[in-house]
Amino acid sequence: MTINLNRRNLLGLGLGAGSAALLAACGDSGPSDKVTGGGQNAAPAATDYTGPNVSLAFWNGFTGGDGPFMKKLVDQFNTEHPNIKVTMNVYQWADYYQKVPAAVSTGNGPDLGIMHVDHVATNAARGVVLPLDDLAKTLNLTEADFSPPVWKAGVYHDKRYSIPLDVHPLGLFYNKSVLEKAGLDPAKPPMTADDYMKALDTLKSKGIQGHWATPFPFTGEMQFTALLWQFGGQLFDEQGTKPMFAEQAGVQALTWLTDLVKNGYSPKNVAQDADVVALRNGKNAFNWNGIWTINTLKEDKALQWGAAPLPQIGTQKAAWAGSHQFVQFKQKQADANKLTAGKVFINWISQHSIEWAKGGQVPARKEIRDSAEFQALTEQAAIGTQIDYLQFLPSTPGISDAMATVDTAVNEAILLRKEPGKALADAAAKAGQILEANRKKYGN
């Protein structure tokens, strides 16, 4: 943790004039001019690239197990396109989101990248990413090719800034051996509220706590939002100006999770990742977790497990999902060749995203989701059936700042420090202030 030669003379305490100039120059180093090109009425982008050789920098957060699948696709793309050379750099997501804007602001940004859908609006508002309407137009991409919520998620201020690569929904993961031991059918996990509670009761009578309720965002917040939507609620209003998660549906959702602990279906004080670790150790039967859990569970060769859509606890079907989306970054000097080549790359990867699905994702493209090849990926396909009722956060800049208050509410309720209603009301009051400040900051 150290943050800490200039040839200019800085004698004693007086800063040289040079440094003052240097700092003044730092004052507005952000690319702040309004973006032109690539907007709504843009000319269609080319679908193939015939220009001079270009090299493109492609940054993303596909570390660990995800990386190799993307790397393979990039290598294949490079082989098929001799005049485009894409180099892929990988960073942890958290670092990536701090690093990329800083790099773009100094003109060191990459050409292409991936962003989670809830980061797109923020980066569009801050001028980090470029509009991609022309690409959508050329490729004749429409809602119908993807699914409405996934497709709409990349639009901010009536401009499209991102093209969906995949969706990664929450799913139900279950330990077949544990279900069997409790006398439940390991081939048919419970799919309704009643069946789910019955199963939990049965498990409890056998001394097994069947759904470990985690107070941490990964994946407590995701479970809460899924339930909120199932009970017919919303996190925010359409424009992302008003928090709505503290209304009745939200209280119902959080109460349901909290009651798991109160009624002994879950232990108290579940730590980060303890829910899935318990599932792997046969101490937990059900875990609502992201689709990435497929890869984690596959590592346990002896483990008997399955994946399914989330059970419907509320009045309608719904599930939380994230989505990786392609973006193009703003450069100090726009290079038409690079922009075109980048769009060719995005289109090509999107068309080949079945390979990506094998890494534990649901492809965003409908034609690929419907393919036999994807249906053969049993677990992915099971979780992918939820595609039409997945929900995303509104495309509002800085929306994740407001979501931090939800994290706190979920934490306090599940740790039994506050009643769900009170925890959510407190969070909503804070979230309202944050949304208002962001509206002022990013403009309407």
Added chain:
Amino acid sequence: MALATASAAATRQDAPPGGRIRRVGIATPYLFLLPYLLLFGTFVLAPAAYGLWVSLHDWDYLLPGKPFVGLANYHALLDSGSAVYEEFWQSMRATGIFTVASVPLLVVVPLGLALLLNRSFPGRTFFRAVYFAPYVLGVAVIGVLWRFLLDPNLGAVNGLLRAVGLPSDTPWITGLPWAWISLVAVTVWWTIGFNAVIYLAGLQDIPRELYEAARIDGGGKWAEFRHITLPGLRPVLVFVVINTMLASSNMFGQSLLITQGAPGNETRTAIMYIAEKGLREYNMGTAAAMSYVLTLALLLASVIIFRLFRDRDAV
């Protein structure tokens, strides 16, 4: 009274130079300082001044408008109706709790350890390395390791307690005051070697003749410690106290990784909150203002500590 003389000698070392002949040119001190000041001016002073300037603006390095807001960012921290007031002061309280709980332990325990390891016995270098070993690991590893060991339901710590028949449902990282106990204990375990090696180096500075003189006088171990070791270590002790206080008040990695600020936001420290505001939400003006309020609080705290030391010379 050789002891008294020895003690006086030990203290005299840091007496200010009085009336010695000095043949130092007028520029000499500045030439010694120059290389460091070049670096300091460029990478510390200028950025710190810049940070002050940022704190007077609604500032995001990527947005075109960076409106000047005067003291509004500071005002918001003192206005109980603002969006940041409650969370900021809660994070300051968390930092306060951690600092007050950890600093005395981190100052005293390593001193005892250093005195033990300063003796001459077979294997002392090995033992020094053992106690220092945790410190060579980065906070990322420490965090992951202890979060796993302290997991209330599945962790090895409660597992061991269960095995020996003690209560085994302590919420080490999710309840209070346990989360603080864990964070302080992990930090002591992790960084005890850091201050211990500083003390060990400091102990080498104390002339051994003083101890020999004291031994002839037959003053006993405690008297030696009081009248020779402590005065001889005084400048180093000042460093250790200040530096430990600053290190503890800058703590965020342990909280981020072990407790994630939970329960609620109880263990979210000021630095963690400042980083969230500045680097994740891009409200850099607010974050800079918070940084300087924290700076001010730490300066006040250290003035109070100095008063306790009552030592004008070593500081």
Added chain:
Amino acid sequence: MTRTRGIAWYTILIGLSLIFIAPLVWMLITSFKTTGEATRVPPTLLPQEPSTHAYDTLFAADSQTPVLRWFLNSLLAAGAQAVLILVVASMAAYALARLEFRGKKLLFGLIIGTLFVPVFTLIIPNFLIVDRFGWLDTLWALIVPGAAGAFGVFFLRQFFLGLPRELEEAAQLEGANAWQIFSKVILPLSKPALATLAVISFLANWNDFIWPVYVLFSPEHFTLPPGLSILQGAYTIDYPVIMGGAALASVPALILFLITQRYVIEGVSRSGLKG
């Protein structure tokens, strides 16, 4: 020491050691487990299915993850920064501890004052400055800015204050100038402090994570902390890989520590006051 006292002494030392060593041993054992076995409850003491999965991942021949290269970069950055700190901080600390000049109190106050400013405040301004120098994505960014911190100056000044003055005065009477006193008297007397500062500075840089993540872009320029982090899963924790990486990173640091302790212990044999 009598025999029984000797036995008691070592019992205490070894007992204490266990607390410090056990988690580290557990770290090492975990690095030889499979990902599944690493999260067994209750944990297995020794790997049931010993696996080199972690080390295979770490040393997979891949242009994206040149672990050896990261290792060398870390060594170079941490080593160079430690040397730079020793040079500039010892000179500045000598002036502040032993020389008289106008504005000394004010300057020292200012230097110490900056220690109180949280490092996060300096990240973005420093990033912009390093960019001006054209140092982004180079090791310069990891070596130079971090050497500007006040820690080393404060540390050495406190040690210099405690040095006995007699030797300096003797050298002065023999006509030595300030530079000669500094290099021939002060520095040799301060070996323990310099060795300690070297190891502390080295480690701070060796384990630094936040700053490198900002200023380095290319995998071939990474140091170990940001490098090892990209071997971990994006959404799941691979304990063996983390622990294996930590084991790799901690070995050189411990070796360096053992080397520097020689200078600290050597200091005991020197005599302070020539009575």
